[in-house]
Each structure stands twice: as C-alpha cells, then as structure tokens.
Amino acid sequence: MRKLLLMLGIVSTLIFITACSEEGKEATEAKSDKKSELVVYTNQISGDREEVAKSLVEEQNFDFEVVFVQAGGGEMKDRLIAEKNNPLADVVLGGSPLEHLALAENNILAPFTPIWAEDIDSSLVGPENNYWPWAIDTVHYTYNKDLVGGNNQPPVPQDWPDLTKPEYKDQYYIFEPSGTTGAVLFASMLVRYLDDNGEHGVSEEGWKLVKDIYANAVNPTPQDWQEALKEDVTGGFIWGGGVISVARDKNIELDIMEPSVGTPFLPALVGKIHTGNEEKMENAEEFINWWGSADVQATWGEKTGQAPANKEALEKIGGEIQALLDRLEAQELDWNYIYEHMDAWREKMALEYAQ
Structure with missing residues (x-):
C-alpha cells in the first residue's frame, strides 16, 4: 500500500509539473506574440478624425500597436516636458511651432529625416531636423x-x-x-x-x-x-x-x-521623441514615414478637410482644400x-x- 501511494504521489507530481510547464510555455508564447505599443501624443484626432486615423492604422497593420493619446496643443507640450526624464510617448503628432519650439528647446525631439522630406516646404522644418510639417492648417x-x-x-x-x-x-x-x-x-x-x-x-x-x-x-x-x-x-x-x-x-x-x-497659416508638425529605446524609436520613424506619405495624407485630407503639407498629396486632393488655400492671404x-x-x-x- 505504501509503495502504491508513493507511486501515485510521484505520478501526480509529474503531472502537476508538466501542467505548470505547459502553462508557462503558453504564457511565454502569448507574451512574445503581443505587439509592442507605439504611443502617439496628438491634438489632431478629436471627434470624427479619430475614426479616420484608426481606420488608416488598421489598414497599414503595423508590427506594433499604435495608441493615440489626445490632448490640446499646450497640454500635450506640457506633458512631454514633464515626462522628459521618463518619456511615455514615442511620437508627437500635431501642434504648431509654438509647441515644437518648446520641445526642441528642452531636447525632447530626436533629429530625423522622413522619406517624404523633399515633398514639403523645407522652411517649415525644425532646427536640426527635429520636427517636420505634415499638414498646413x-x-x-x-x-x-x-x-x-x-x-x-x-x-x-x-x-x-x-x-x-x-x-x-x-x-x-x-x-x-x-x-x-x-x-x-x-x-x-x-x-x-x-x-x-x-x-x-x-x-x-x-x-x-x-x-x-x-x-x-x-x-x-x-x-x-x-x-x-x-x-x-x-x-x-x-x-x-x-x-x-x-x-x-x-x-x-x-x-x-x-x-x-x-x-x-500654421503647419501641423510631427516629431520623434528621444526615448532612448532603439526599437521604439525605429517604430516611431516607420510611423512618421508612413503618416506623412502622399497616399496617406491624400486620404486623410479628403476625409478631414485638412490640407497636406506634402505637395503630391495636395495635388491629388485639389478641390475645396486647394481652393481655400488659394483664396487666402497669409498673415506674417x-x-x-x-x-x-x-x-x-x-x-x-x-x-x-x-x-
């Protein structure tokens, strides 16, 4: 009887260990399958724009999950400065030179040249290439x-x-x-x-x-x-x-x-946050390259009415957006x-x- 109980105990232990091992393996696999997050602070996707932005991201199917955090331009700037030593965002999407000059002054933005750089007005680019215009509002x-x-x-x-x-x-x-x-x-x-x-x-x-x-x-x-x-x-x-x-x-x-x-006239700007995380900064570059591209900005402009800074995208849209810009005189x-x-x-x- 003692031998039988001992053998049953050993078998039960082996079953338990095997089960734990399988659960651990499944948990590890689930963890590895989970996409990393790219956090985008923005003042651009309130109201109906949120659905447009999320739809574009879903169609792109990045290897990372894009998380938009909406805030006003001033709040967005203040939050990024407050988080300077422990950045929570990877990209700042939107904001005018008022916000981005402050971010540049505080060394929050990392220099970067997007693939669509030749398609925008270079006079609107930030010092040391640390922010770039993607729309002209x-x-x-x-x-x-x-x-x-x-x-x-x-x-x-x-x-x-x-x-x-x-x-x-x-x-x-x-x-x-x-x-x-x-x-x-x-x-x-x-x-x-x-x-x-x-x-x-x-x-x-x-x-x-x-x-x-x-x-x-x-x-x-x-x-x-x-x-x-x-x-x-x-x-x-x-x-x-x-x-x-x-x-x-x-x-x-x-x-x-x-x-x-x-x-x-003011540009809506985009910048890469200097997080120090190489993977996240590479993902940020991928997102910015995609966001400012002619095809994405043509779609965004058509659905939101916002004029692209990308000249090729603006030509694709034309219509009311182009007419509005042509109608107006820019204030110095x-x-x-x-x-x-x-x-x-x-x-x-x-x-x-x-x-």
Whole structure:
C-alpha cells in the first residue's frame, strides 16, 4: 500500500509539473506574440478624425500597436516636458511651432529625416531636423451664413474688432489659448499691437481688444460647438480643415472672416521623441514615414478637410482644400517672437479674461 501511494504521489507530481510547464510555455508564447505599443501624443484626432486615423492604422497593420493619446496643443507640450526624464510617448503628432519650439528647446525631439522630406516646404522644418510639417492648417473666425447679415441679425464680421460690438454679445464661442487654435488666433490679434513699452510687448489697445473678445463670447463655450453652429451661436474659432468638414458633416453653410492683415497659416508638425529605446524609436520613424506619405495624407485630407503639407498629396486632393488655400492671404507671423511671449500672454488671459 505504501509503495502504491508513493507511486501515485510521484505520478501526480509529474503531472502537476508538466501542467505548470505547459502553462508557462503558453504564457511565454502569448507574451512574445503581443505587439509592442507605439504611443502617439496628438491634438489632431478629436471627434470624427479619430475614426479616420484608426481606420488608416488598421489598414497599414503595423508590427506594433499604435495608441493615440489626445490632448490640446499646450497640454500635450506640457506633458512631454514633464515626462522628459521618463518619456511615455514615442511620437508627437500635431501642434504648431509654438509647441515644437518648446520641445526642441528642452531636447525632447530626436533629429530625423522622413522619406517624404523633399515633398514639403523645407522652411517649415525644425532646427536640426527635429520636427517636420505634415499638414498646413489655417485658423479662422467662421460664421454661419444663415445667421448673420440679415434683418435682426448681427452684421457679417470683417475683422476682430467687429466682434466686440454689442450686436455680437453671446453670439460666438472662443477657444482658450491653452490649445493651438486659440493660441494662434489670439496671437494673430496681439501681434498687430506690438509695443516695446506695453505689457508683455503689447499695447493697451491690443489687450483691450482681447479683453472685449472674451467679454462678448458666449459663456461657457458649448460642449458640442459644431452642433451649436447650427443655431445656438452665429460663429466661433475654427481651423481650415474644420470649416470644410463641419460644413459638410453638419450641413451648415459656413464662411470665414478674412482680416485685412491676412489669415494665420500654421503647419501641423510631427516629431520623434528621444526615448532612448532603439526599437521604439525605429517604430516611431516607420510611423512618421508612413503618416506623412502622399497616399496617406491624400486620404486623410479628403476625409478631414485638412490640407497636406506634402505637395503630391495636395495635388491629388485639389478641390475645396486647394481652393481655400488659394483664396487666402497669409498673415506674417514671427513664430520665434510669439513663442518667446506666448507663456506670458497665456497667463495674463487665463488670470484676467478666462471665462
């Protein structure tokens, strides 16, 4: 009996060891089969754009999983700087020179030349090739043509001071300058009133304009500002691609205000994060090479209304996107000057004017 029990014990032990071994083998195989992640910080895929971006990624079927983390331009920049010593992102997709100049200054971006480098405007490339333009956006005040210019309606706005008049009280929304669109639009106002003796380099007249723009805006900004453009407000801040896509998706007839000094043109930029992880940085290069390519940007532009920086992609699209760019005069903007002053401008607006 003792021998039988001993033999049964040995057999049970062997079965248990074998089972554990198989489970361990399966766990190891499952772990090895799991794709590594490429984390992309972006301010470009909110709303309907998210589905477009994820669809493009699924079609490409990378050997790694692409994880998009959406944030406003300023928040994205601040997060990357805070994580400098322990990077959590591998790519920064979107953001203007305001954000990328800060990232370059903090040595967060790694130099890299994408395969589509010859197809874009080289004047928009960052110092030491650490960021590259993949789209050219314009930013605007836009308005619903059915809600302005008629009887008992506000007049069609021609320039920013028009929005400070009583007829425009609670008639439009704004974006705060913590995000890229808001920052660039407020900067485009302030640079028209530069004064070495003024507060943060801006004259009293310039700050009064911004204060009055804030005061007349609807408070709070509608959560679904695209839907609000149908009837709740007459207009608001928007980017060029949004003018086209929102008008199409919401069936609204939109138009844009064209100040006499021109419209801000700004590149949407992409950069590779200096993570120190060789595999992740190679994956980041693969993603950037793919994202900025003519075929991908032609598809992205057609579906989102955003103009590609890639000249070949822009030629493929043509239509409304090309017509919008051809229609507008670019406002002269000194990005380095704006970058040097933007933090102080943002702080003043947040403390004194924010709703």
